[in-house]
Amino acid sequence: xxxxxxxxxxxxxxxxxxxxxxxxxxxxxxxxxxxxxxxxxxxxxxxxxxxxxxxxxxxxxxxxxxxxxxxxxxxxxxxxxxxxxxxxxxxxxxxxxxxxxxxxxxxxxxxxxxxxxxxxxxxxxxxxxxxxxxxxxxxxxxxxxxxxxxxxxxxxxxxxxxxxxxxxxxxxxxxxxxxxxxxxxxxxxxxxxxxxxxxxxxxxxxxxxxxxxxxxxxxxxxxxxxxxxxxxxxxxxxxxxxxxxxxxxxxxxxxxxxxxxxxxxxxxxxxxxxxxxxxxxxxxxxxxxxxxxxxxxxxxxxxxxxxxxxxxxxxxxxxxxxxxxxxxxxxxxxxxxxxxxxxxxxxxxxxxxxxxxxxxxxxxxxxxxxxxxxxxxxxxxxxxxxxxxxxxxxxxxxxxxxxxxxxxxxxxxxxxxxxxxxxxxxxxxxxxxxxxxxxxxxxxxxxxxxxxxxxxxxxxxxxxxxxxxxxxxxxxxxxxxxxxxxxxxxxxxxxxxxxxxxxxxxxxxxxxxxxxxxxxxxx
Ligand code: FAD
Ligand code: SIN
Numbered sequence: 001x002x003x004x005x006x007x008x009x010x011x012x013x014x015x016x017x018x019x020x021x022x023x024x025x026x027x028x029x030x031x032x033x034x035x036x037x038x039x040x041x042x043x044x045x046x047x048x049x050x051x052x053x054x055x056x057x058x059x060x061x062x063x064x065x066x067x068x069x070x071x072x073x074x075x076x077x078x079x080x081x082x083x084x085x086x087x088x089x090x091x092x093x094x095x096x097x098x099x100x101x102x103x104x105x106x107x108x109x110x111x112x113x114x115x116x117x118x119x120x121x122x123x124x125x126x127x128x129x130x131x132x133x134x135x136x137x138x139x140x141x142x143x144x145x146x147x148x149x150x151x152x153x154x155x156x157x158x159x160x161x162x163x164x165x166x167x168x169x170x171x172x173x174x175x176x177x178x179x180x181x182x183x184x185x186x187x188x189x190x191x192x193x194x195x196x197x198x199x200x201x202x203x204x205x206x207x208x209x210x211x212x213x214x215x216x217x218x219x220x221x222x223x224x225x226x227x228x229x230x231x232x233x234x235x236x237x238x239x240x241x242x243x244x245x246x247x248x249x250x251x252x253x254x255x256x257x258x259x260x261x262x263x264x265x266x267x268x269x270x271x272x273x274x275x276x277x278x279x280x281x282x283x284x285x286x287x288x289x290x291x292x293x294x295x296x297x298x299x300x301x302x303x304x305x306x307x308x309x310x311x312x313x314x315x316x317x318x319x320x321x322x323x324x325x326x327x328x329x330x331x332x333x334x335x336x337x338x339x340x341x342x343x344x345x346x347x348x349x350x351x352x353x354x355x356x357x358x359x360x361x362x363x364x365x366x367x368x369x370x371x372x373x374x375x376x377x378x379x380x381x382x383x384x385x386x387x388x389x390x391x392x393x394x395x396x397x398x399x400x401x402x403x404x405x406x407x408x409x410x411x412x413x414x415x416x417x418x419x420x421x422x423x424x425x426x427x428x429x430x431x432x433x434x435x436x437x438x439x440x441x442x443x444x445x446x447x448x449x450x451x452x453x454x455x456x457x458x459x460x461x462x463x464x465x466x467x468x469x470x471x472x473x474x475x476x477x478x479x480x481x482x483x484x485x486x487x488x489x490x491x492x493x494x495x496x497x498x499x500x501x502x503x504x505x506x507x508x509x510x511x512x513x514x515x516x517x518x519x520x521x522x523x
C-alpha cells in the first residue's frame with residue numbers, strides 16, 4: 001500500500017512529537033513508532049531539562065558548563081543557540097501541559113546535576129520524562145491532521161537509490177522521498193511517501209549488554225541514514241551513566257538519577273569509603289565521563305560488580321518526596337534508600353554522535369531532517385552535560401519545523417517510487433538465531449568498546465563484528481523482512497560505526513578513553 005503525507009515523522013519521543021505538533025496546522029502528518037507511542041527514551045527521563053530560568057543564573061554559565069563537559073569538541077555557536085532558545089521552549093512545553101515542579105513561591109523547583117555550576121534542572125519529581133511524554137501524547141491525539149501508526153517499523157528511507165540510480169556518500173543532492181515501513185503484524189511493507197521526513201528514532205543503547213535505554217534504542221535512524229549515504233559523525237562518544245541500579249534481573253537497567261547526587265548523595269566503594277575526591281575535586285558531582293571511569297577503576301581494583309550510592313544521611317521524608325519512583329523501585333528489591341546504600345554500576349546511556357545536522361536540523365540528505373538523540377548537532381561535543389538532551393531535542397525540533405514550513409510549498413511528492421520488492425525471499429530457519437546474534441553483538445560491544453578502550457580491544461571487536469555482519473547481510477538478502485532482522489542489521493551498523501570512529505580517534509577526549517592514546521591532542 002502507498003500512503004502520502006506532507007510530513008513523515010519517524011519516532012514518537014520528544015523530538016518527533018514536538019516537531020509534529022509544530023507543523024501539523026500546515027499539512028498531513030504521519031507519526032511512526034515501532035512499538036507503542038509511550039515507549040521511548042523520553043518517557044524514562046528522570047532528572048529533567050536544563051534551562052536558565054532564574055534571575056541569578058546566566059546563559060553564559062550554562063554555555064560554559066556545556067563547553068567544559070564537551071571537552072573542547074562542542075560547536076560554540078550551537079551551544080549558544082540552544083542555551084538561549086531554552087526558556088522559550090520550556091514555555092512551549094508548559095503551554096502543552098507539562099507540569100514542572102514549583103516551590104512554595106511559585107518559582108520552578110530547580111535541581112542540580114553533575115557538571116552544572118547552578119541549580120537549573122526543571123523536573124517533575126523523578127519522572128520528568130513520563131510527564132513530557134504523556135503531555136505530548138495527549139496533544140498529538142487531539143490534532144486532526146496527525147495520524148499515528150503504532151507498531152510500524154521504518155526499514156529504510158527512500159532515495160534515488162530506489163529509482164535505480166547509483167548513490168554514494170559523495171553523491172551531491174541525495175533526496176529523501178519517504179520510507180519503506182513494515183507492519184510486523186501483517187508482514188506487509190508499505191510505502192510512505194512524504195514531502196519532508198523527520199528522523200527522530202532516539203539512541204543506540206541496545207548495542208550494549210547493559211543499558212538504561214528501552215528496547216527500541218537500536219540505532220535504526222542512524223543506520224538508515226548511513227545506508228542511504230548520509231553523513232554520520234562522533235559515534236565514538238557513547239555516554240555511560242555512572243549510576244544505574246545494580247540488579248542483573250532488570251533489562252533495561254533502572255536509572256538512579258544524577259539529581260540524587262545533586263541532592264547530596266555520595267559514591268562509596270565496597271568498604272564504605274567515599275572515593276570520588278581521589279579522582280576529581282568536584283567529587284561525586286564531577287561530569288559523567290569522569291565519574292563513570294572512576295567507578296570502573298574502583299570496581300577493577302576491588303574486583304567487584306558495583307559500588308554504592310549513599311543518600312542515607314539526608315532526611316528520609318525529603319528523600320522520598322524528591323525521588324518517589326526510585327524509592328519505590330529500590331524498596332521492591334529490598335533496598336530502603338533512606339537506610340541502605342544503593343548498589344550502582346555504569347550502563348550505556350546516551351549517544352552524543354549520530355546523524356550530522358546543521359543548525360536547522362537538516363541532514364546531508366535533502367528533505368530529511370533529524371532531531372533528538374539520533375542526531376549530532378555539535379551541542380554535546382565529546383560528552384553531554386546532564387539534562388541537555390531533552391533540551392537539544394526540543395530546540396532542534398523547533399528549528400526543523402520552522403525550516404520545513406518555509407520550504408514545504410515548494411516540494412512535490414515523488415510518485416515514481418517502486419513498491420518494496422521481496423521476490424525470491426522466504427522465512428528462513430536461520431532466523432531463529434537472530435536473538436543469539438544480537439546477544440553476541442552486545443557482548444562484543446560491552447567487552448571491547450566500553451568505558452576504557454585500546455587498539456587491541458577495538459581490533460578484536462571489529463573482527464568479531466565483521467563475522468556477524470556478513471552472516472546477517474547474507475541472511476537479510478534471502479529472507480522475508482522482519483522487525484528482528486532489521487533491528488539486528490541496525491545494531492551491527494551502529495556498532496560498526498562506534499568501533500570505526502573510535503579507531504580513527506588517536507587521542508582520549510571526553511567519553512572516548514583509550515589506553516593507547518591516553519592524552520588529548522591540542523587543536
Ligand atoms: P526517543 O524518546 O528515544 O524516541 C524514539 C522513537 O523512535 C520511539 O518512538 C521509537 O519507537 C521510534 N523508533 C525507533 N526506531 C524506529 C523505527 N525503525 N521505526 C519506527 N519508529 C522507530 N535526557 C535529559 O535531557 N534529561 C534527563 O533527565 C534524561 N534522563 C534519562 C533517563 C533515562 C533512563 C534514559 C534512557 C535517557 C535519559 N535522558 C535524559 C536522555 C533522553 O531521554 C533522550 O536522549 C531523549 O529522550 C531522546 O528523545 P528522542 O525524541 O530523540 O528519542
Ligand atoms: C539523570 O537523571 O541522571 C539522567 C539525566 C540525563 O541523562 O541527562
